[in-house]
Amino acid sequence: MGNDSAGSPGLKFKRIILKLSGEALRNPETGNPISGRILQTMSAELKEVHDLGVEIGLVIGGGNIFRGLSGERTKGIDRTTGDFMGMLSTVVNGLAFLDFLEKSGMEVRLMSAIPMDKVAEPFIRRRAVRHLEKGRIVIFAAGTGNPYFSTDTCAALRASEIGAEVVVKATKVDGVYDKDPMKHDDAVKYEEISFIDALKDRLSIMDSTAFSLCLDNNMPIMVLNMNEPGTVKRAVLGEKVGTLVH
Numbered sequence: 001m002g003n004d005s006a007g008s009p010g011l012k013f014k015r016i017i018l019k020l021s022g023e024a025l026r027n028p029e030t031g032n033p034i035s036g037r038i039l040q041t042m043s044a045e046l047k048e049v050h051d052l053g054v055e056i057g058l059v060i061g062g063g064n065i066f067r068g069l070s071g072e073r074t075k076g077i078d079r080t081t082g083d084f085m086g087m088l089s090t091v092v093n094g095l096a097f098l099d100f101l102e103k104s105g106m107e108v109r110l111m112s113a114i115p116m117d118k119v120a121e122p123f124i125r126r127r128a129v130r131h132l133e134k135g136r137i138v139i140f141a142a143g144t145g146n147p148y149f150s151t152d153t154c155a156a157l158r159a160s161e162i163g164a165e166v167v168v169k170a171t172k173v174d175g176v177y178d179k180d181p182m183k184h185d186d187a188v189k190y191e192e193i194s195f196i197d198a199l200k201d202r203l204s205i206m207d208s209t210a211f212s213l214c215l216d217n218n219m220p221i222m223v224l225n226m227n228e229p230g231t232v233k234r235a236v237l238g239e240k241v242g243t244l245v246h
Helices: 036-049 068-074 078-103 125-133 149-163 194-201 208-216 231-238
Strands: 016-019 055-060 109-113 138-140 166-170 220-223 242-246
Touching: 016 149, 036 078, 036 231, 055 078, 055 149, 068 078, 078 109, 078 125, 078 138, 109 125, 125 138, 125 149, 125 242, 149 166, 149 208, 166 231, 194 208, 208 220, 220 231
Parallel strands: 016 055, 016 166, 055 138, 109 138, 166 220
Antiparallel strands: 220 242
């Protein structure tokens, strides 16, 4: 079922890292950490993008199950231990996504930064690139394998390692604004912004480590709203959606 096509001629991005928040998988009605309905919708969206010939690497947070920082603050769990618990949460989310993506008819590989050979392949850069070249979606789980680094940092790191053309960060808003659009009606959205201007204006796009990695490696960041149907597809086709940081 490999896909060795060169992709659609109109593609702006051929290889992407899609960064999803773990919270995006939570069922808003019941509060359950993983919603089958949301997974099904997201898998259908990704299939549309994949069918264009786009090579997709997926990084999912673990905040719907456990977040290391909040564990330290609210549960008294040591930060390092909490971070490892958060990394394992991303593996749980990765397995759920793998199942739904496979049911949608795609070939998927789950790669973990923490060795666990019963459930995932170890992350090996060349193997990950080969999977992508064969048309498989690759889910990168367990963050970087190290505490004190976020899944944003994992997305920035993996994007650079596999030679992605952009990090697509799916959020609850449709781009980057000069102030919080949830709190300010007069918030202005940027269609494009440079890394330097984003730093100067102190815009929180990713955590500082992830942002620095993207800046140092000249890796563009596309911020958009995954809840709007077809947004990722429109972005890879070069339409003006969200905000491009470059």
